[in-house]
Structures are given as C-alpha cells and as structure tokens.
Amino acid sequence: MAVTFNVTAGYDKAAYAQGETITATITGDATNTSQSVGTAGPLDLTIRSASGVEEVIHMDIAPISIETITQENVVIVAVADTNATPRSWAISGDGKSVAAVA
Amino acid sequence: MPLTLTIRAASGATKQVFLPTPVVAAPSAEPNATTTGTKGTLTTYSGSYTISGDNVLIKDKILNKLLRVTGRDVTIENCRWTASSGWGIDAEGSINLKVRNSTIVGSGNSCILTGENTLVEYCDLSGYDNGIMLSGATATLQYNYIHDLHPGAVGEAHVDGIQMGGGQNGVLIKGNSIRSWDTSCIIMKCDWGSGSPIRNITIDGNWLRNQPGKSSIAATIYAYSNQAYVENIVISNNFLEPGYTGALAYDTTAARNAVTWTNNKHITTGAVVPKP
Numbered sequence: 001m002a003v004t005f006n007v008t009a010g011y012d013k014a015a016y017a018q019g020e021t022i023t024a025t026i027t028g029d030a031t032n033t034s035q036s037v038g039t040a041g042p043l044d045l046t047i048r049s050a051s052g053v054e055e056v057i058h059m060d061i062a063p064i065s066i067e068t069i070t071q072e073n074v075v076i077v078a079v080a081d082t083n084a085t086p087r088s089w090a091i092s093g094d095g096k097s098v099a100a101v102a
Numbered sequence: 103m104p105l106t107l108t109i110r111a112a113s114g115a116t117k118q119v120f121l122p123t124p125v126v127a128a129p130s131a132e133p134n135a136t137t138t139g140t141k142g143t144l145t146t147y148s149g150s151y152t153i154s155g156d157n158v159l160i161k162d163k164i165l166n167k168l169l170r171v172t173g174r175d176v177t178i179e180n181c182r183w184t185a186s187s188g189w190g191i192d193a194e195g196s197i198n199l200k201v202r203n204s205t206i207v208g209s210g211n212s213c214i215l216t217g218e219n220t221l222v223e224y225c226d227l228s229g230y231d232n233g234i235m236l237s238g239a240t241a242t243l244q245y246n247y248i249h250d251l252h253p254g255a256v257g258e259a260h261v262d263g264i265q266m267g268g269g270q271n272g273v274l275i276k277g278n279s280i281r282s283w284d285t286s287c288i289i290m291k292c293d294w295g296s297g298s299p300i301r302n303i304t305i306d307g308n309w310l311r312n313q314p315g316k317s318s319i320a321a322t323i324y325a326y327s328n329q330a331y332v333e334n335i336v337i338s339n340n341f342l343e344p345g346y347t348g349a350l351a352y353d354t355t356a357a358r359n360a361v362t363w364t365n366n367k368h369i370t371t372g373a374v375v376p377k378p
Binding site for chain 2: 003008009011015019020022029032073074075077078081082083
C-alpha cells in the first residue's frame with residue numbers, strides 16, 4: 001500500500017487584526033494505491049481468418065498484479081505551534097481546519 | 103515552520119503539513135478597555151486554583167481568587183479575575199505561561215507575578231499595587247492596558263506598571279498602555295542583590311503616562327543599578343508623559359549609559375524627548 005497525500009493548507013486571510021479568529025484549512029485528499037496478486041486464465045481463444053477458418057489458441061493460467069486505487073478522506077489530527085508565542089489551536093469537528101485567536 | 107498540522111488519511115497513513123506563522127497586525131492605537139481583556143460569554147471556573155501540571159488550558163472562565171501556576175506551557179485565555187489575595191496570578195516557578203485577552207481586577211501586590219518566559223498580551227490589568235511583576239529572567243509583555251493601580255491596605259504607595267527587581271535577562275515590553283502614579287510606569291531596579299543584574303530589556307512602542315486624577319505623578323521609567331547593574335536597556339519609539347523625574351530616572355552614570363534611547367516622543371506634543 002502506498003498513500004500519496006494531495007493536500008494543501010492555508011490560512012483564510014493574508015493578515016489578521018488582533019482578536020480575529022485565524023483559521024487554517026486543508027483541502028485535498030489522499031490516494032491509496034494497493035497491489036494484490038491474482039491469476040488470469042486459462043483461456044481458450046477462438047480465432048478466425050477472413051476465409052472462415054477457425055482455430056483455438058490456448059493460454060495457460062498466468063499470475064497478474066492487480067492495482068487498486070482509492071481516494072481517501074484526510075483530516076487533521078494534531079497541531080503544533082512552535083512560534084515563540086504559540087497560540088491555542090482547536091481542531092474543527094470535521095477535522096478540516098484549525099482555529100485560534102489572533 | 104511554526105505551525106505543523108499532522109494529517110491522517112482514512113487508511114491511517116499520516117503526514118505533516120507546514121504553515122508559516124500567521125500575520126497579525128500590531129495595534130496601531132493605544133490599548134484601552136475595548137482592545138484588551140475578556141470578550142464574550144464566560145462561565146465560572148470550577149477547577150483547581152493550583153496548576154502544577156503541564157499543557158493546561160483555562161479559557162473563557164471567571165476566577166475569584168489567586169491562581170497559583172507552577173506548571174509548564176499553561177495557557178490562560180479570555181478569563182476574568184476579581185481576586186484580592188496578593189496576586190491575581192502567581193506564576194513564579196512556571197515555564198512558558200501565556201496569559202492572553204484576560205482581565206484582572208483586584209487588590210494586593212500585582213495582577214501577575216510572572217514565571218520563566220511568560221507571555222502576557224492584550225490583558226486589562228488594574229487595581230493592584232503593580233500591574234506585572236517579573237520573577238523570571240525572560241518575558242514578553244505586549245499590547246496590555248495597565249491602569250488604575252492603587253496601593254494595598256498598608257497604604258504604602260509603591261505603584262508600578264511593570265516591575266523588574268533583578269535577574270531579568272531578555273524581556274520585551276512592547277505596545278502597552280501603562281497609566282501609573284507615585285513610583286513609575288516601568289521600573290528596573292536591582293533590589294535583589296549583586297548577583298541579580300537586569301540585562302537585555304527592550305521597551306518599544308509603549309504609551310507611558312500618568313494616571314489621570316493622581317497628584318503624585320510617576321517617574322516614567324526607572325533604570326537603577328542599585329545593588330547590581332543594568333545593561334543593554336533599549337528604550338525606543340515610546341510615547342511618554344514625563345513624570346516627576348522626567349522620562350527616565352537613573353541612579354548612576356553607568357545606569358544611564360546602559361540605556362539606548364531612540365525616537366521617544368512626548369505623548370501630548372509629539373516632540374522628540376531627548377535622553378534625560
């Protein structure tokens with residue numbers, strides 16, 4: 001399984017006045033790519049020429065790789081503010097944003 | 103990057119996303135009762151008044167007595183005190199306390215006794231002998247409204263807006279409005295022995311004035327070596343109402359020489375105040 005995050009984060013404003021609520025939101029999702037091993041066949045392919053002659057071609061069972069791609073929801077689970085004067089951030093109920101007082 | 107968001111996909115995979123520090127405009131006007139203190143609905147605090155644990159958040163509460171803080175990374179936001187027992191917050195021994203947007207009214211020594219690396223910002227502080235007294239070495243005190251201070255029951259008026267008594271090293275006092283009387287708006291005086299100098303203090307962009315209605319006007323800023331020495335005191339871009347000893351009081355030539363005095367203006371006339 002490989003998970004690729006396609007997520008960006010940004011503030012809702014370029015600058016804030018004191019006392020305003022700062023909101024940082026994430027947008028995007030994650031792509032989960034998983035691979036499993038399966039088999040195909042055996043197959044009998046009947047082929048026919050233009051003149052109407054037919055023949056059966058046999059294909060043995062063969063291993064194949066099955067790739068499954070799933071888009072996944074992404075949420076914020078933690079926030080760390082390492083500013084010299086860090087704020088108290090709260091994660092929204094849907095996990096898509098964090099907010100603090102400017 | 104100062105803000106790190108840990109995100110998690112439905113499958114459990116996690117990643118960190120980084121954001122720069124949000125830009126918050128510094129107030130361009132003098133702090134007052136409107137721009138500081140609590141806002142919105144508060145509820146009565148029912149927790150312990152002794153905070154020794156770490157990472158504690160007290161928010162949107164009304165407190166009615168001294169809060170003793172000794173823990174690390176305690177945050178107090180949008181709280182209102184009406185305490186009258188020595189201090190509003192006694193944080194001596196704490197580390198990284200943050201007090202924001204809170205109102206402390208009461209009587210006693212000081213609204214806040216700081217710990218190590220205390221942040222006090224956007225607070226409305228009044229009623230005590232002193233607004234903020236520093237016990238730790240470092241602190242950031244910014245955009246507060248400190249006013250209507252008065253001496254306690256003893257009647258010995260030593261009213262100071264912000265008091266440093268020794269051992270401070272790395273303090274930023276920025277953008278505050280301090281109205282004081284009797285003694286000073288900001289006092290740096292090494293009262294706690296020869297081993298406790300006061301060093302690396304920046305006082306920038308404050309409004310320092312006398313408390314209206316008080317005949318005993320304050321010295322604006324004190325820089326007294328007294329028992330030790332003061333060193334690297336930067337006083338810049340302040341609006342000052344010179345008090346009874348002028349805008350800066352000092353006890354020795356060395357103390358005066360320790361002060362870098364830049365672009366300080368008279369609070370009424372706007373005229374540049376030369377270094378006293």
